[in-house]
Amino acid sequence: MKNTTISIAWRNIRRNKARSLVIMISVAIGVAGAVLADGFMEGMSEQRIRSAISNEISNIQIHNPQFLLNKETEFTIAGADGIVEKIKSLQEVKGISRRFITNGMASSAEAGAMVSILGISPDTESQVSSLSQHIVGGKYLAEAQRLPVFIGEKLSKKLNLNIDDKLILTFTNRDGEITSGAFNITGIYKTTNDNFDKTEVFVKNDELKRLAGYPSGTVNEIAILLKSNELTSSTVRKLDGLLAPQIKEGKLIVQSWKELAPVVKSMSDTMNFFSMLFLMVILIALAFAIINTMLMSIMERTREFGMLTALGMNKRKIFEMILSETLFLSIFGAAAGLILSALGIQYFSAAGFDLSSVAGGMNSIGYDSVIYPDVKFTFYATAMAMVIIIAVLSSLWPAAKAMRLRPAEAIRENE
Amino acid sequence: MSIIKAEGIFKTYNETSVPVHALNGVDLEINNGEFMAIVGPSGCGKTTLLNITGGLDLPDKGKIFIDGTNLGGLSSKELIDFRLHNIGFVFQASNLIPVLTVKENIEFIMMLQNRPKAERDGKVEELLNAVGIIGKADYKPGQLSGGQQQRVAVARALATNPRYIIADEPTANLDSASTRELLDLMAEMNEKYGTTFVFATHDQRVMDRAKRIVTLEDGKITGDKTISK
Ligand SMILES: Nc1ncnc2c1ncn2[C@@H]1O[C@H](COP(=O)(O)OP(=O)(O)OP(=O)(O)O)[C@@H](O)[C@H]1O
Ligand SMILES: [Mg+2]
Numbered sequence: 001m002k003n004t005t006i007s008i009a010w011r012n013i014r015r016n017k018a019r020s021l022v023i024m025i026s027v028a029i030g031v032a033g034a035v036l037a038d039g040f041m042e043g044m045s046e047q048r049i050r051s052a053i054s055n056e057i058s059n060i061q062i063h064n065p066q067f068l069l070n071k072e073t074e075f076t077i078a079g080a081d082g083i084v085e086k087i088k089s090l091q092e093v094k095g096i097s098r099r100f101i102t103n104g105m106a107s108s109a110e111a112g113a114m115v116s117i118l119g120i121s122p123d124t125e126s127q128v129s130s131l132s133q134h135i136v137g138g139k140y141l142a143e144a145q146r147l148p149v150f151i152g153e154k155l156s157k158k159l160n161l162n163i164d165d166k167l168i169l170t171f172t173n174r175d176g177e178i179t180s181g182a183f184n185i186t187g188i189y190k191t192t193n194d195n196f197d198k199t200e201v202f203v204k205n206d207e208l209k210r211l212a213g214y215p216s217g218t219v220n221e222i223a224i225l226l227k228s229n230e231l232t233s234s235t236v237r238k239l240d241g242l243l244a245p246q247i248k249e250g251k252l253i254v255q256s257w258k259e260l261a262p263v264v265k266s267m268s269d270t271m272n273f274f275s276m277l278f279l280m281v282i283l284i285a286l287a288f289a290i291i292n293t294m295l296m297s298i299m300e301r302t303r304e305f306g307m308l309t310a311l312g313m314n315k316r317k318i319f320e321m322i323l324s325e326t327l328f329l330s331i332f333g334a335a336a337g338l339i340l341s342a343l344g345i346q347y348f349s350a351a352g353f354d355l356s357s358v359a360g361g362m363n364s365i366g367y368d369s370v371i372y373p374d375v376k377f378t379f380y381a382t383a384m385a386m387v388i389i390i391a392v393l394s395s396l397w398p399a400a401k402a403m404r405l406r407p408a409e410a411i412r413e414n415e
Numbered sequence: 416m417s418i419i420k421a422e423g424i425f426k427t428y429n430e431t432s433v434p435v436h437a438l439n440g441v442d443l444e445i446n447n448g449e450f451m452a453i454v455g456p457s458g459c460g461k462t463t464l465l466n467i468t469g470g471l472d473l474p475d476k477g478k479i480f481i482d483g484t485n486l487g488g489l490s491s492k493e494l495i496d497f498r499l500h501n502i503g504f505v506f507q508a509s510n511l512i513p514v515l516t517v518k519e520n521i522e523f524i525m526m527l528q529n530r531p532k533a534e535r536d537g538k539v540e541e542l543l544n545a546v547g548i549i550g551k552a553d554y555k556p557g558q559l560s561g562g563q564q565q566r567v568a569v570a571r572a573l574a575t576n577p578r579y580i581i582a583d584e585p586t587a588n589l590d591s592a593s594t595r596e597l598l599d600l601m602a603e604m605n606e607k608y609g610t611t612f613v614f615a616t617h618d619q620r621v622m623d624r625a626k627r628i629v630t631l632e633d634g635k636i637t638g639d640k641t642i643s644k
Pocket of ligand 1: 409428429430431435436437455456457458459460461462463464615617
């Protein structure tokens, strides 16, 4: 027997095994529920972010600030070649793509749709975008072919077009005249974001510029993929430094995906907030279960506490004892819950959890219907820390009850 | 030399609809090394008086001194500490912590006193021997007979080296053989360590062994005789 109060507390836990087990299982289930919920929400938003970065936005983009207002092609990036050279000097950078962008109409014989037409160079584009890995028909833009176009599956369905069909792209050229070109559909892609698939069409840089009447060096957007998403903020800061003169003159703006797709970012923040809220609500409910268990246990031991006080156990030690009992119950319960949920998360993070049968419309809001849950270590640590805080708080009421017992009266009880 | 001095003690319980005047002006002086019994009919106030002299309860009126310390002048924390270092307790039943072994029950109270391990071990050994339950050191209280449990309670009460032990009906649940053994033990400890013992009891067998008998009736002392044997 090393520490009296802790040792007595530990044995008291095992005194009423059924009751201790019931409360530990409740804590385990509650904590596991919170972890699984967080895992799914985190997985969903992580996947959304990853897909937004790898297919749609990349980590960082540079524009002429005026281009961002209405996406008008005339607002180009001056001195794009020099800028690209500077970006290349950063070791965080994995790929850079120059894009020429115009808005227009895509049409078939049957229908039309408003689209964003992105002129790209297939080599450099595939360094920043993994769209070429999401092909459901045909192949990626080939250099050799004339007037190829790469479109989303949603758009192809809407226009009722297929591989090798002609897609008419209509847009205004540099002189303000309506121009159109007949492009050949060489590839069809599909991401988890229906909206993207409906509106983004890819053609070759030089062909689009020629049709639109812009010189070959024209660039509207520089997209940068980094070696890791964690490097985003620091790289934005570095670029802000490197390109400071142009930025000051208002000719350039460097933005991370968080600024470019605020919805993706805020959805992810919202989900994080909700999983914390969920954890809190569960823990508060558990707090009352713990309080109830401890109050019952103390009521049964009224005489014993009276006797301990009579013998000379002071209030601090009584508090320590009750706090230890509460901590044992909660920490063991929480540990079991965390281990079980970590195993569950590990399983589903490999196997994936297919929601398509219950939630068909996930893609229409940009989310994958197969979720690979993901729980950050900090969530487990936070959950454990909060369980400990809740346990300490839950012990206050029962402890106060035990400390208030007057020995003479407590000993009279059930004598 | 007196170890306990109670002066004009009054105690009324107001929890019930009609207040119960449990003690109505009790004056009592107990000398060091006494082996005495407080007797009287049920409800006369024995337990109340014992609790007050043991610092478990405070009187509504009157003063109680133990070894010159006025218990009414102590804070509740000081009072708990005072009990730990000066008074031993043996109650009627269920004296022991059920989750601790016999040895741990005795050791634990010395741990509350922060006494070093070697000293605790020596004392446990000595007391287990003295109360005659050496072979059951690792038993849980539930595995002992009532008499054995009471002997462990006496051992625990002695473990803190108190000047004074109060015992409320310590023999109430015991058969005559166990009662005799327990009384022998307490008398022996009284002799050996000079520890003062005060009992509250109805038990004739206890009264027969007491060296002083104080009779309480309706919360007043009506008799006080010293028996010379
Ligand atoms: N907590 C209490 N609330 C109300 N009345 C009480 C309380 N404790 C004791 N009493 C009353 O005070 C009186 C004295 O009680 P006490 O327990 O001191 O008597 P006792 O002599 O020890 O009796 P017994 O021999 O039955 O143990 C009794 O009438 C009892 O009912
Ligand atoms: Mg009594």
